[in-house]
Amino acid sequence: GENVEQHPSTLSVQEGDSAVIKCTYSDSASNYFPWYKQELGKRPQLIIDIRSNVGEKKDQRIAVTLNKTAKHFSLHITETQPEDSAVYFCAARTTSGTYKYIFGTGTRLKVLA
Amino acid sequence: NAGVTQTPKFQVLKTGQSMTLQCAQDMNHEYMSWYRQDPGMGLRLIHYSVGAGITDQGEVPNGYNVSRSTTEDFPLRLLSAAPSQTSVYFCASSRDNSYEQYFGPGTRLTVT
Numbered sequence: 001g002e003n004v005e006q007h008p009s010t011l012s013v014q015e016g017d018s019a020v021i022k023c024t025y026s027d028s029a030s031n032y033f034p035w036y037k038q039e040l041g042k043r044p045q046l047i048i049d050i051r052s053n054v055g056e057k058k059d060q061r062i063a064v065t066l067n068k069t070a071k072h073f074s075l076h077i078t079e080t081q082p083e084d085s086a087v088y089f090c091a092a093r094t095t096s097g098t099y100k101y102i103f104g105t106g107t108r109l110k111v112l113a
Numbered sequence: 114n115a116g117v118t119q120t121p122k123f124q125v126l127k128t129g130q131s132m133t134l135q136c137a138q139d140m141n142h143e144y145m146s147w148y149r150q151d152p153g154m155g156l157r158l159i160h161y162s163v164g165a166g167i168t169d170q171g172e173v174p175n176g177y178n179v180s181r182s183t184t185e186d187f188p189l190r191l192l193s194a195a196p197s198q199t200s201v202y203f204c205a206s207s208r209d210n211s212y213e214q215y216f217g218p219g220t221r222l223t224v225t
Contacts, residue, residue: 001172009153032212043203043216044156051212089155093212098163100171101146101205101214105155 002027002094006104014112019077021107023090026071032093033066033073037086038106044089048075080111114139117217119204125223126194134189134220136204144207145187146214149173149200156203162187163209194224 003026013019025033031052036044050057050064050073057064063076077084090104120135138145146161158171162181176198178190187206191198204217 006155034213043218045216046213049213091156098161098167098169099144100158100161100169102158102172103148103156105153 002030002092002096002100002102004090004092004102004104006090006107008107009105010108010110012110012112013080015080015082017080019075019080019084019109019111021075021088021090021109022072023074023092023104024070024072025092025094025102027092027094027096027102028068028071029095030071030092031095033064034091034093034101035062035064035075036089036091038089039086047088077109080109082111082113085109085111116140117204117206117215119202119217119220121220122218123221125225126191127225128194128196130194131190131192132194134191134202134204134222136187136189136217137185138206138215139185140206140208140215141184142206142215143184143209144214145181146171146205147177147179147187147189148203148205149198150203150219151200159189159202191222196224198222199224 005024034049038044066073147159148156160179162168202220205214207214
């Protein structure tokens, strides 16, 4: 079945450094790739997304890149701040059959002050 | 708009009991889905629906039933609860042409 792999599972960076989280998807028909941030005890919140017809998207300190050939997409956070500490999830909207969203297993990001 | 709402927030069940987790959205979204979240496992898709009257199984459907009689509501039924169903359950919805999923606040379920 469709699968999304996410790495690393944990990531610690110094405040001000950059963080990169990578995901790989299996369904080549996937057409939408969102990233969610989840703080402890809260619901996942969308922070950035990209559609399959775009290679890169940026919103202030966060950016997402997509390589359709390799079926990879990545989240880049620059100038990290302590409030960026959270769990981040990638997902892919697969379109084989009826469409659905499959999530990665999450990355716990710790930004050290 | 209230967005996506879920009830109850917390629930404790005994093994073998049944219950229904409620999910509703007021955004006229076609797509609705249920996920369970366990430590280290991410968000795993249980069931989803692309419109009223249409449901399909996700990655972990066993032990759960759903129905979609209206656009607004998508209840999740546990017919005979098991300790393995202890988890946090999230409902989400999206519009077909915008793709972004909106999540409800979650239901924390404990089965003893």
